[in-house]
Amino acid sequence: MKNFEENIKTAHIICIGDELLIGQVVNTNATFLAHTLNLYGIFVEKIIAVPDDAQAISQAVADSFAHTNIIFTIGGLGPTKDDITKKVLCDYFQTVLVESGEVKQHVQTLYANRPCLLNHLTESQWLVPKDAKIFKNRVGSAPIMLFEKNGKQLFAFPGVPYEMKVAVNEQIIPFLQQQHNNKIIHKTLILHGVGESVLAEKIATWEDALPINIRLAYLPDNGVLRLRLSGYDTSEEAIDEKINTLYPLIEPYYIGEGETKTIEQILGDLLKANHQTIATAESCTGGKLASLLNKWSGSSAFYMGSVIAYDNSVKRDVLGVDETILQTKGAVSEETAKAMALGVRQLLHTDFAIATTGVAGPTGGTPTxxxxxxWISWATPTEVVAKEFRFGNERETITDRACKQAIVQMITLLKN
Amino acid sequence: MKNFEENIKTAHIICIGDELLIGQVVNTNATFLAHTLNLYGIFVEKIIAVPDDAQAISQAVADSFAHTNIIFTIGGLGPTKDDITKKVLCDYFQTVLVESGEVKQHVQTLYANRPCLLNHLTESQWLVPKDAKIFKNRVGSAPIMLFEKNGKQLFAFPGVPYEMKVAVNEQIIPFLQQQHNNKIIHKTLILHGVGESVLAEKIATWEDALPINIRLAYLPDNGVLRLRLSGYDTSEEAIDEKINTLYPLIEPYYIGEGETKTIEQILGDLLKANHQTIATAESCTGGKLASLLNKWSGSSAFYMGSVIAYDNSVKRDVLGVDETILQTKGAVSEETAKAMALGVRQLLHTDFAIATTGVAGPTGGTPTxxxxxxWISWATPTEVVAKEFRFGNERETITDRACKQAIVQMITLLKN
Incomplete structure (x- = not known):
């Protein structure tokens, strides 16, 4: 058995763009790339963001190559004058720019229907470094480049998130897989209702018995806990065997599996498998729950719609919540939540419904x-239940956690 | 007049946490801090993310102090064993940890009602570096620290986003303001319907006439363009005078002002000022538009609710869209969009309504x-209009851009 450590490579990610340094843009590119590389067995040891400045970029590259053999740069490949990454990297790797007929044709085809855009792209987009390997950017104009020198590799991606994602998934990961012959298999279990430390105690004996080439990671995420098993140079069967002995220990918390699967996708899969439908009636979550349920393609198979009943008149007139309940129990109450769930289930003719009503703050709170x-309520064809929660004191956190609970408890109800 | 350059200080941000390097968490902390510091006149030259590793942290601090006098670290201050930042910084600054009665009392008060949480916080939370200045963390247990040595400053924040934000806004910015006596004034204008390059040409003469201590920044954001004027050692009146001569040039594009103000807040302000209300009927945006409109505290004054009509039966049965329209024109059509807007306006008794219906993909597209x-439609007390858009090919981008257009065009309608 090869030691799994041998398979792990390290890399740095260098993100280029003034917009990152002035806090105008959140660096989701680095998160996506780090996550993808990590799964593939490249551990990112450092993520750096520098401005569109030649000196800053080449210094960052030199600094990183002193500690790692692989660098991924993101950004600065556009056609405008502040995009200088390509030029800087050519200088660093002592090569020059030459015209690429292939890239030129691709860009012209890509923008054939948008002449005004093509107009703005100067020939700079089809100039490529003479000594770099070029990967096609299927959905954009800036090609992906690989510079190599003295055993060091530098991959350069455009900063447009969609272009970067498509290139990483379709081009770079397959290329790296072929080159490094990595064999890493991941299986991720999704749990709910148990904390990291409590679970670690429960499965300590099982975890201690894992072979050195199967690693376990705890990935907590606001009430949901992901357990990822990563096998290095092993078989799918070997991992499944381990997971089969784990299931009995985690059974009360288990809600699904999949590394990138979200809890709303798990709920959607369950509903689709049973040809069942769902609707939501939302007050405090204000549409957030709805947009999670229909975030993924294919959701029209199980998600029918929602009533966002922010104002009490909507709860009463559209969802049919009794005015007496609103007056005596209040909008944030068990009775209102249940009436909202029942109301939207009936109105939209669905099998299931979820309702939320609460105090999202910062104003509107009372001592009680x-x-x-x-209050969250779940209506099924046979029953309606509701539960009260306290989700802290920040508006966004409160509504996020309410949506998570609404979904995981619905999954639990569906499984039972 | 002092040169504005003298007022600009530089800093590095070092983010600490394995979760950043494996791509588990998006680094919104760095974005918030960089934006806040930038407004205050501290230019962030580098943002670095390193794992929870003593050697990596102290090396990053040493590397950064070779290039800057101010470092902000974020993360690694929790009570668990992987949180090592405090210890590493004490070693770096050659100081030791001592018990702070003040922090101890604060933590015990903060968690008085949550004994199980208090249980998990070891005494490590009230051990503070002997030679550091301590700032109170009003909403959490890990104190904020300032280490100083040889003219270098290092501020250490906890990684919990809400705790970091509160500390920066309430403690650190006022402290820096007092210490550095910076006088920077910002005014940000929000424009719509004009690109950066076109606008730059239109206002070139005006821009060239700006004094050296008033700087202009173009901040484009998906169809919305922010123009930020920053005045160094100048008066509010001097900036307003410049803006007054700018207004006539940007009048067709102007929709509001405010550095952190969002377009949905501008719409909300306009509605509130006129005591008017709004509702949405959403198909392809699926609740995203609703949740933008009620994202901010106080939205109940103008936002009544929404119908998310994902399925055609909901468009027909709840919003009253004619079945013939759905059959002959289709769900994605001018007629359906208008009927949805009129339907929800009537159902929820609002002054205004917005409706969206489209093909979010990746499936469901046809040649036409x-x-x-x-299709987006806007209904007012006197008219209903609709407009067709093409928003690219990625589901999330399509729905984001649809929401932005829905809001800015509503603002334009309200202003006229």
Whole structure:
């Protein structure tokens, strides 16, 4: 058995762009790339963001190559004058730019229907470094480049998130797989209702018995806990065997599996498999729950729609919540939550419905119903249940956690 | 007049945490801090993310102090064993940890009602570096620290986003303001319907006439363009005078102002000022538009609710879209969009309504209605209008851009 450590490579990610340094743009590119590389067995040891400045870029590259053999740069490949990455990297690797007929044709085809855009792209987009390997950017104009020198590799990606993602998934990961012959298999289990430390105690004996080439990672995420098993130079069967002995220990918390699968996708899969439909009635979550349920392609098979009943008149007139309940129990109450769930289930003719009503703050809290109080109700063809939660004191966190709970408890109901 | 350059300080941000390097968490902390510091006149020259590793942290601090006098670290201050930042910084600055009665009392008060949480916080939380200045963390247990040595400053923040934000806004910015006596004034204008390069040409003469201590920044954001004027050692009146001569040039594009103000807040302000209300009927945006409109506290004054009519039966049965229209014109059509807007306006008794219906993809496109086709309709007390858009080919981008257009065009309608 090869030691798994031998398979792990390290890399740095260098993100280029003033917009990152002035806090105008959140660096989701680095997160996506780090996650993808990590799964593939490249551990990112450092992520650096530098401005569109030649000196800063080449210094960052030199600094990183002192510690790693692989660098990924993101950004600065556009046609405008502040995009200088290509030129800087050519200088660093002592090569020159030459015209690429292939890239030129690709860009002209890509923008054939948008002449005004093509107009703005100067010939700079089809100039490529003479000594770099060029990968096609299927959905954009800036090609992906690989510079190599003295055993060091530098991959340069455009900063447009969609272009970067497509290139990484379609071109770079297959290329790296072929080159490095990495054999890493991941299986990720998704749990709910158990904390990291409690679970670690429960499965300690099982975890200690794992062979050195199967590693376990705990990835907590706001009430949901992902357990990722990574096998190096092993078989799918070997990992499945380990997971089969784990299932009995985690059974009460288990809600699904998949590394990139979200809890709303798990709920959607369950509903689709049973040809069942769902709707939501939302007050405090204000449409957030709806947009999670229909975020993924194919959701029209199980998601019918929602009523966002922000104002009490909507709860009453559209969802049919009794005015007496609103007056005596209040909008944030078990009775209102249940009436909302039942109301939307009936109105939209679905099998299931979820309703939320709460105090998202920062104002509107009372001693008995402080900011963070949320009632969630779940209606099924046979019953309606509701539960009260306290989700802290920040508006965004409160509504995020309410959506998560709404979904995981619905999954639990569906499984039972 | 002092040269504005003298007022600009530089800094590095070092983010600490394995979760950043494996791509588990998006680094929104760095974005927030960089944006806040930038406004205050501290230019962030580098953002670095390193793992929870003593050698990596102290090396990053040493590397950064070779290039800057101010470092902000974020993360690694929790009570668990992987949180090592405090210890590493003490070693770096050659100081030791001592118990702080003040921090101890604060933490015990903060968690008085949550004994199980308090249980998990070891005494490590009230051990503070002997030679550091301590700032109170009003909403959490890990104190904020300032280490100083040989003219170098290092501020250490916890990685919990809400705790970091509160500390920066309430403690650190006021402290820096007092210490550095910076006088920077910003005014940000929000424009729509004009690109950066076109606008730059239109206002070139005006821009060239700006004094050296008033700087202009173009901040484009998916169809919305922010123009930020920053005045160094000048008066509010001097900036307003410049803006007054700018207004006539940008009048057709101007929709509002405010550095952190969002377009949905501008719409909300306009509605509130007129005591008017709004509702949405959403198909392809699926609740995203609703959740933008009620994202901010106070939205209940103008936002009544929404119908998310994902399935055609909901468009027909709840919003009253004619079945003949759905059959002959299709769900993605001018007629359906208008009927949805009129329907929800009537159902929820609002002054205004916005409706969206489109092909968010990746499936469902046709030659005449390809993926990215979105019809948006706006209903007012006197009219209903609709417009067709093509928003590219990625599901998330399509729905984001549809929401932005829905809001900015509503603002334009309200202003006229």
């Amino acid at each position: 119903k402080p900011v963070g109080t949320v | 209605k390809p993926v990215g086709t979105v």
